[in-house]
Amino acid sequence: MWIPSIHISRSCEKRRMNESTKAFLKSAYKEYYFKESDSVELPDDIGSREFGYIPFGGGMVRHLSFGSQGEALAEILRQSPSSVYCSNARYEFPTRPIDEKGWLGAELIFDIDATDISTSCKRSHDQWYCEKCFTSGRLPRPAKCPKCGGSAVEFHGVCEECLDAAKEHAARVVGFLTEDFGVDPGAVKIYFSGNRGYHLHIFDPRFDSLGQQARAEIAEYMKGSTLPPPQSLAATLRRRMPEGPQGAGWTKRVTGYVAERNQNYGGTLQKLVSEAVASQRALVDASVTTDIHRVFRLAGTLHGDTGMAKKQVKSMAQFDPQEAPVVLSSRPVKLSVSYYPRYRIKHRDFGPFESEVVELPTFAAVSILTRGLGEVA
């Protein structure tokens, strides 16, 4: 039963969209859910999970619950919404307001987003544009459009380089979990988020009862933000230069890195220590890990901005985020595009587009339509 629920609107998720665009997106998503319903990963203990969704052009609906996997799938297919979410927490009463749900525990989760990792490619695909006249330029974004005074918004693109960086950070999270926290590698499920990063779900019951504070400590540890500053680490090392990795955890990471590179290194020890930390920390989004009442994108469902699937990564080396999660059809669709920078999907370049009608494969058209920068013509 799809239980009536509270509607929460998030302004950023409500995009202007005409009826034919909404209908097109819904039918494209429906086709996927119809053909690939086996790809949707529903939890076994489904009755204790909270579900949520965002319809195309609408706001967030949450505090939903299902009695069985079949019921959930039928509703996902019927709605074919922009996004589907499921709690990583288990509750006694998943449909009640947050403080009356009866929290029973939550799997530990991590979110890595390419946007948070500074890579040199950002300059080539991140920019600002004016919502009114579509003037665009390099970041930082001006307060107002210099041409017409309209509001300037940021556009974050993505490319192979930043997706590789995100993948590398996801691999580091796995390293921290298995080496420092003794997690069985089989308990870590890695997913491409469907947009610009990776989600990690940890199925290790030792973490399930942890509160926000403990989860924050794990996230900050992985980010290296709890380490002493580089100058004091360097001072410690200077007293006794390591000949190889020593100790465990971050100590092992920093000493191993410094010992290996110190011989032919031209810079200062402090700089080398900074490098040791920067090259091994995992830039997880701590706010995701610490939110124990979150609804998180359901594995196997489509991302509302891109039409790409949140797809499990079985082999980090072989997973290709430009290919594997691109699950929508290649059927051509005509769009009238106001503005869209050059982008890349399925290893093909599209755009840039400006006030023109273009024909694109469905998988490449979705992100233009969901951002409200084009309509089905």
Ligand SMILES: [Zn+2]
């Ligand atoms: Zn303008």
Ligand SMILES: [Zn+2]
């Ligand atoms: Zn990039």
